[in-house]
Amino acid sequence: MGLRDKFKLKYFFSAILTALIICTVTRNSVAFHTTQGNFYTPLTTAADTIKPRNAADSTSRLRFTGSDTIRPLRADTIPGRDSLDLGEDSLPAQKVDTFSLKLSKDSLDGPVNYYAEDSAVVMVTSKKIFLYGKTKTEYKDISLKAPQVEIDQATQVLTAVNRKDSTGDVVETAEFSQGAENTFTSDTIRYNFKTQRGLTKNTITENSGAFIHFDVAKKVDANTTFGRGGFITTCNLSDHPHFGFRASRMKVVNKKLAVTGAIHPEFEDVPVPIYLPFGFFPLSQGRHSGILAPQFATNDVAGLGLEGLGYYKVINQYWDVKVYGNIYSYGGWSGNINPTYRKRYKYNGSANIGLLSTKRNFKGDPDYYKASSYSIAWAHSSDSRARPGTTFSASVNASSTNYNRNVTNDARTNFNNIMGSSIMYSKTWVGKPYNLTLSANHSQNNLNRQVTISLPDAGFTVSTLYPFQKKEMVGSRKWYEQLGIGYQGNFRNSFSFYDSINYKSVYGKSVFSYLLDTLQWGAQHNIPVTLSLPAVFNGALVIAPSVSYSQVWANQKTRYRWNTANQKLDTTTTRGFFIDQQTSFALSFNTALFGTYEFKNRKVMAIRHVIRPSFSLNYRPDLSSRYYYRDTIAPGYTAMFGELQTAQPYAGYGSGRVGGISFLIDNNVEMKVRDKKDTTSNGTRKVRLIDGLSLGASYNFFADSMRLSPFQLAFRTNLFDKINISASGILDPYQTNAIGQPIDKFAWEGGGFKVGRLSTVSVSMSTSFQSKPKDPDKEKLKKDKLAQQFADPTLQADQQRLLDYMRQNPGEFVDFNIPWSVNISYSLVYNQVFNTTLAAFEGRLNSNASISGSFNLTPKWNISANTFYDFRTKDIQTFSMSISRDMHCWQLSINVTPTPPYRYFNFTISPKSGMLQDLRINRTRTFVTY
Secondary structure, three states, rough: OOOHHHHHHHHHHHHHHHHHHOOOOOOOOOEEEEEOOOOEEEOOOOOOOOOOOOOOOOOOOOOOOOOOOOOOOOOOHHOOOOOOOOOOOOOOEEEEEEEEOOOOOOOOOOOOOEEOOEEEEEEOOOOOEEEEEEEEEEEEEOOEEEEEEEOOOOOOOOOOOOEEEOOOOEOOOOEEOOOOEEEEEEEEEEEEEOOOOOEEEEEEEEEEEEEEEEEEEEEOOOOEEEEEEEEEOOOOOOOOOOEEEEEEEEOOOOOOOEOOOOEEEOOOOEEEOOOOOOEEEEOOOOOOOOOOOOOOEOOOOOOOOOOEEEEEEEEOOOOOEEEEEEOOOOOEEEEEEEEEEEOOOOOOEEEEEEEEEEEOOOOOOOOOOOEEEEEEEEEEOOOOOOOEEEEEEEEEEEOOOOHHHHHOOOOHHHHOOEEEEEEEEEEEEOOOOOEEEEEEEEEEOOOOOOEEEEEEEEEEEEEEOOOOOOOOOOOOOHHHHHHHEEEEEEEEEEEEOOOOOOOOOOOOOHHHHHHHOOOOOEEEEEEEEEEEOOOOOOOOOOEEEEEEEEEEEEEEEEEEEOOOOOEEEEEEEEEEEEEEEEEEEEEEEOOEEEEEEEEEOOOEEEEEEEEEEEEEEEEEEOOOOEEEEEEEEEEEEEEEEEEEOOOOOOOOOOOOOEEEEEEEEEEEEEEEEEEOOOOOOOOOOEEEEEEEEEEEEEOOOOOOOOOOOOOOEEEEEOOOOEEEEEEEEEEEEEOOOOOOOOEEOOOOOOOOOOEEEEEEEEEEEEEEOOOOOOOHHHHHHHHHHHHHHHOOHHHHHHHHHHHHHHHHHHHHOOOOOOOEEEEEEEEEEEEEEEEOOOOOEEEEEEEEEEEEEEEOOOOOEEEEEEEEOOOOOEEEEEEEEEEEEOOOOOOEEEEEEOOEEEEEEEEEEEEHHHHHHHEEEEEEEEEEEO
């Protein structure tokens, strides 16, 4: 058979197979026109077998391969018997037979599936397929959507073009994607399925937050693209980005990097005459080492400076470290080492060691100041799944007492005067009632420079045990089986010192001797015994008896004596081992009373009042009288004192017998109203009027005087589920003498009715209001993204640094999706203080208010402010204001703090994208007043 006959035979078989499947044949083309708007014909390779009609899968599919992939059948490949040979009477058992085809080497290794909304034309002779109208072509992980597509089966090349309107403007582009992250849009796409190479024109692709534009792009493999006439930006405007970097040549490696030739920036299509010989843009996700770009800053007391200059190093998958610092023209500088570590499902943490050398003004200046300080921070947490029952955590925040005051451009840190640390290890025995806690604690006051360290601090607890309870419960428990006993024990050792003082000159001793003098240790033991009795009166009354025994261990006792000769109070401290103890017995009664008042045919349907009274009897014998004495501490004034009352860390117990009663009455008021939003007119909702209104006091029958304790008042509510209100007060029922001390005489005795003296009152209110988001879906997406980021332990350190930066620069992180928001808080404290000059009590009222809020002046402009006002001094303690402008892909912010002592001004314009976070214009000025 000649070569010409072979070609004829090959096309003959192709035509026969195509005709059997498609059923419509013309001279040299087969055309399909959709009538329902959908047409789907998958293309597969000849590697898939062609099944007969009686096979398991009888669906006909059009199958094409590479060129010359369907060859003439040879004699040795034709089956000896037709698999469709039917018998005379009945059908034989079904058999599956296949054509044995010899595939060419350039065949595709997967099916090509296509869809065309308008029509698809298959050119049999030229082996081409034309798709029209919102087409979709799929091959393995490659997907193409375009208005018009041409598939050349002979060359395995796909060509997609855009669609233009009558004026020549592009109205629909071709979209190409490979995998989940490699996508681009183009005017024209030519792609070879076999080599995975392509050529595109006017292409736009997004890669790790960067939008890359090519005049002509050549895709050489699945991840590498070369381009001519490149433009890289973070602005997502496809036609005319606001800014970017223009380069004539560019290479992009997907999710890794982009490298360019000579490059220069452009703003609003206007080139900026700043040229660089090359450009390098990291596109990789996750952590990677690199230089930390600084920003310029100006401070009136530190001078000009560079802040944030440093280097970030990824050590391995568990460790990374950031080294950075600031330097100023007056000679001041700071340095920080910030390592972070994590191991999934085990632990994660971070540390920060900072050194600060402060120089303000020049030598010879009357305001010249020089100081050195340090700071240490460490945060660690372990995953409970790593070692069930065992936890280890650390939160260390220690520094020189003048460190916070000398930090520049951070008002929050400047005003932070209380610092504390805690390192804790906890062990719970699985299946046993034991728990052990070991910790080390630190606290410091930056105002008086006192630092206190507790090391070690141990606690051991035995959960309540029921010694009379049967191991195997049968039926209900007896009353005596509910008798429980437990144990709580604590031990603490502490010492204190003052920072930055010369102990030899001030105290005449070394630092070590001073620490030994301040060393105090102590322990406390509690053994509670409880009994749960069955409720009586159908469960309306609960009776609970209890017994407890406790001890306090102290290493010193203190005694005060009045020195008549020198007219002063002498203090004598005796070191040793001292034990104080007490035992108490109690019997409590608890119940609840309900009352409802209903309204008919009113919006308010009912008001419900719940009263929860509790009443208890208690007795405590006097086991501590040996540590109490009465002495004169001022001319004409004697008082009872306890030698262990000032013991640290655990003080001794009170003296004398205590036997009496105590009560507490708590009230709750709710209202049921008709719900206007319910269209059925049957809906109701509850409105809380009073969450709690309580009154409590106690009476000691064994006290020699003043047996009634002061009344404790408390109130709390949440009006309209928006306004939180809480209040508390102390009502003293006794009269006072000439020097303001209470005497054994009630306030209502001696003529004139008085309930008592309201010695202390505190009230706090807070509320927040916020408009609905413009785009609810966008708001939900933002919250989900934040939750997902914080759920990843490897990103917690980075997220915490971001939150700190957001607090310091709120103007750079404005949410324009929320049109307005307001937060208001108010607190009031009233105290009665005895004035010795007037020989009377005078009230002192302190109140302050805090207000913060933001609103969108226009859809692109936002103004936010927060302030703290002190009503007693009639002065604004702090005030700061931010003005922000949304510039689409850029953010403008102006932050101003005009109030002393830390006045602050900041102007920043920067891209929103994190990729170009160091490309910013920043102007910062700080003015410190002492």
